[in-house]
Amino acid sequence: MIAAIGExxxxxxxxxxxxxxxxxxxxxxxxxxxxxxDMLIEGRHFRRExxxxxxxxxxxxxxxxxxxxxMGASPTALLVSFAGPGTLEVAWVLELAEGIAExxxxxxxxxxxxxxxxxxxxxxxxxxxGDLGGRAPVTRRGARPGDVVALAGxxxxxxxxxxxxxxxxxxxxxxxxxxxxxxxxxxxxxxAGPQAASLGATSMIDISxxxxxxxxxxxxxxxxxxxxxxxxLTAEPxxxxxxxxxAAALLGGIDWLPWVLAGGDDHALAATFPPGTALPGRWTIIxxxxxxxxxxxDGRRWNDAGGWDHFRT
Amino acid sequence: MIAAIGExxxxxxxxxxxxxxxxxxxxxxxxxxxxxxDMLIEGRHFRRExxxxxxxxxxxxxxxxxxxxxMGASPTALLVSFAGPGTLEVAWVLELAEGIAExxxxxxxxxxxxxxxxxxxxxxxxxxxGDLGGRAPVTRRGARPGDVVALAGxxxxxxxxxxxxxxxxxxxxxxxxxxxxxxxxxxxxxxAGPQAASLGATSMIDISxxxxxxxxxxxxxxxxxxxxxxxxLTAEPxxxxxxxxxAAALLGGIDWLPWVLAGGDDHALAATFPPGTALPGRWTIIxxxxxxxxxxxDGRRWNDAGGWDHFRT
Numbered sequence: 001m002i003a004a005i006g007e008x009x010x011x012x013x014x015x016x017x018x019x020x021x022x023x024x025x026x027x028x029x030x031x032x033x034x035x036x037x038d039m040l041i042e043g044r045h046f047r048r049e050x051x052x053x054x055x056x057x058x059x060x061x062x063x064x065x066x067x068x069x070x071m072g073a074s075p076t077a078l079l080v081s082f083a084g085p086g087t088l089e090v091a092w093v094l095e096l097a098e099g100i101a102e103x104x105x106x107x108x109x110x111x112x113x114x115x116x117x118x119x120x121x122x123x124x125x126x127x128x129x130g131d132l133g134g135r136a137p138v139t140r141r142g143a144r145p146g147d148v149v150a151l152a153g154x155x156x157x158x159x160x161x162x163x164x165x166x167x168x169x170x171x172x173x174x175x176x177x178x179x180x181x182x183x184x185x186x187x188x189x190x191x192a193g194p195q196a197a198s199l200g201a202t203s204m205i206d207i208s209x210x211x212x213x214x215x216x217x218x219x220x221x222x223x224x225x226x227x228x229x230x231x232x233l234t235a236e237p238x239x240x241x242x243x244x245x246x247a248a249a250l251l252g253g254i255d256w257l258p259w260v261l262a263g264g265d266d267h268a269l270a271a272t273f274p275p276g277t278a279l280p281g282r283w284t285i286i287x288x289x290x291x292x293x294x295x296x297x298d299g300r301r302w303n304d305a306g307g308w309d310h311f312r313t
Numbered sequence: 314m315i316a317a318i319g320e321x322x323x324x325x326x327x328x329x330x331x332x333x334x335x336x337x338x339x340x341x342x343x344x345x346x347x348x349x350x351d352m353l354i355e356g357r358h359f360r361r362e363x364x365x366x367x368x369x370x371x372x373x374x375x376x377x378x379x380x381x382x383x384m385g386a387s388p389t390a391l392l393v394s395f396a397g398p399g400t401l402e403v404a405w406v407l408e409l410a411e412g413i414a415e416x417x418x419x420x421x422x423x424x425x426x427x428x429x430x431x432x433x434x435x436x437x438x439x440x441x442x443g444d445l446g447g448r449a450p451v452t453r454r455g456a457r458p459g460d461v462v463a464l465a466g467x468x469x470x471x472x473x474x475x476x477x478x479x480x481x482x483x484x485x486x487x488x489x490x491x492x493x494x495x496x497x498x499x500x501x502x503x504x505a506g507p508q509a510a511s512l513g514a515t516s517m518i519d520i521s522x523x524x525x526x527x528x529x530x531x532x533x534x535x536x537x538x539x540x541x542x543x544x545x546l547t548a549e550p551x552x553x554x555x556x557x558x559x560a561a562a563l564l565g566g567i568d569w570l571p572w573v574l575a576g577g578d579d580h581a582l583a584a585t586f587p588p589g590t591a592l593p594g595r596w597t598i599i600x601x602x603x604x605x606x607x608x609x610x611d612g613r614r615w616n617d618a619g620g621w622d623h624f625r626t
Contacts, residue, residue: 016345017450020534022383022519023349023443025450028341032329036336037350037440038428039394045430070335081352081438115351117358125394125438127350130336137330137338206335221333 004090008097009104009111014076014131024112026077026129034130034137036067042122050165053092055184056124057099063208064128065107066188066267070206072138072197073130075109075190080126083119100126107190135197138271140221143203147272147289149226152192152282155211156239157182159263160247160256167251176247188267192282196271199279204271210262212302215270215295222272225292227299232286234260238268261302317403321410322417322424327389327444337425339390339442347443347450349380355434363478366405368497369437370412376521377441378420379501379580383519385451385510386443388422388503393439396432413439420503448510451584453534456516460585460602462539465505465595468524469552470495472576473560473569480564489560501580505595509584512592517584523575525615528583528608535585538605540612545599547573551581574615 011018017025026033040046040060051059061078068075080100084093104111109128161183164171171177188206196204203222207214211233215226234241239260248256272289273279294301300308324331330338339346353359353373364372374391381388393413397406417424422441474496477484484490501519509517516535520527524546528539547554552573561569585602586592607614613621 017384017452021450021452021454022380022517023347023386023441025384025445026346026348027344028346029344031340031342031344033339033341033346033442034336035339035348035390035392035440035442036426037392037394037438039396039430039436039438041396041430041432041436044432067335071330071338073336077348079348079350079440081350083352083354113349117352117354119354119357119436123352123354123432123436125350125352127348127392127440128336129346129348132338137334139330139334141334204335 004094005097008094008101012110015110015112019113024077024079026112028131030132030134032132034068034071034073034132035127036064037125037127038063039123039125048122051184053095054099057096058103058185060124060126061100061103062186062188062267064126065103065109065190066206068128068130069188069190069193070204070269071130072135072193072201072204073132074194075107075128075130077109077112077129078104078126079112080114080124082114082124083117084122085120086118088122133194138197138201138204140203140205140218143218143222143224143272143289145224145289145291146275147202148275148277148285149228149270149272149287149289150279150283150285151238151268151270153189153268154182154238154266155207155268156244156256156259156263156266158186158265159259160244163251164247169250174246176243179243179247182266186265186267189269189282192269195280196269199273199277201271201273204269207266207268207270209264211270212261212295218272219294225290226287226295227290228287228295228297230298232284238284238286261297317407318410321407321414325423328423328425332426337390337392339425341444343445343447345445347381347384347386347445348440349377350438350440351376353437355436361435364497366408367412370409371416371498373437373439374413374416375499375501375580377439378416378422378503379519381441381443382501382503382506383517383582384443385448385506385514385517386445387507388420388441388443390422390425390442391417391439392425393427393437395427395437396430397435398433399431401435446507448507451510451514451517453516453518453531456531456535456537456585456602458537458602458604459588460515461588461598462541462583462585462600462602463592463596463598464551464581464583466502466581467495467551467579468520468581469557469569469572469576469579471499471578472572473557476564477560482563487559489556492556492560495579499578499580502582502595505582508593509582512586512590514584514586517582520579520581520583522577524583525574525608531585532607538603539600539608540603541600541608541610543611545597551597551599574610
């Protein structure tokens, strides 16, 4: 099975030693390597009844590849540890490997190595490596008052899709299938990361915990306040307001703004740029950086309970 | 808790961006990076009743750091994904972090990042990175007929310790405590890896599945036969025959040779060198490479069932 998995992971030029030795050797021409890791556990991060093996593999890869992009780096390689029950079908595991390989290729990286073991649940631990191409890493610590806050990629889709799935609504024929698809398989704007670095981004983050939470990490890291304007945030191209409203209506007329402000898993990139930076069309300005702390939306704080807090601005 | 864990992971010079951003940035001065990963799952790879948190962390780190050394590289950084039940005591998790930090420091590496999530069992996924310092990677594919086979580090100890623990024998006062210790916490000869590379090693492997199995990987990768002499293998410094015999006697007089030939988890390094290479004292010659395939011990094959196979040499 390991050989069959290996066949699904063609090596690229970055791979000096690939699968099958004690360790892989990956080119790091820059003299630095960017590295990130996380774990996906069945029942906590995905459900086999809601997502195909291909999508689970793709998602596991995408989460880590997006973190590499968020440093301003280009992904070069993935390492994958996989554990699962002995009763798992070989075809399922191979499809998982294909999902990982696809997403990896989409980001320009190759699968360099990994490990398999048995466990009662399916578990995936993915490590992604990346190359900065001579650029400085873009961290969470460099945002400055006066910078603009901009976003590449979509918000609120994965959260809306998860809400639909949780309610048993698979949305066929509604035109909302893309929301469910966004939950099953994120589509991070990988090359926007190195692009932002080249444009002089002062800070950047992958939106995986929700916009407010993740901008909060940048605000804390940079010791600034992030001020977002909802009118910039809740229009295309960041969201398609009409379809989020329709999904919310299907769910009994709930408020769709929390999906946009607090929904994770879309893996958009948020970055700050010096004022006046000429931004390509894929980057949408959604606000600005000011002195202070925390994150404001239209001058108000969004609290952890998912509502507005009028008393703590 | 993440902040408290972070305090246990002091950064070293190799770390350009450490814990707390989307990804770490690690120096890779060589222009290549060596990378390996694996997963440890409670009940399969360790038991909380048999090993302390410190030892589990140390072992998880050691397994991966040894794989870096086995490529001829010096470990630079670790990334650690951790999952565990919410009922786990914070002190236990911090001790685990200390074990990881200790082993990492012993190998010259720093903890660069990671991820935590919740799960019913304790799970650790560790990725290690390393630097080749300008040397060629030492793979499993370069052994040549005529080379000598040499070993750095010990064999059979961890397997003997596991056998004692499995029988409920903790061995206090017998002088065999070091066997149990070897199971709980391997002590890989990290710097022997880069040393072997500098000495011109033609192949190298970390002994984690057992000597015969791992030499078999080199034999297959290099398309050669590995011939081991038991008299070289079952004497000091590779093993302490007296204490292995005493442990075997405690267990009812079983044969201790399988611990040496098939026991994993000691993380010794086996390497092949061109004939006539002047080897430092830590490297013990245990055999030679010849034309053919597989692994022979005193001219015989050791089979998967743990016995000699007289018919397949």
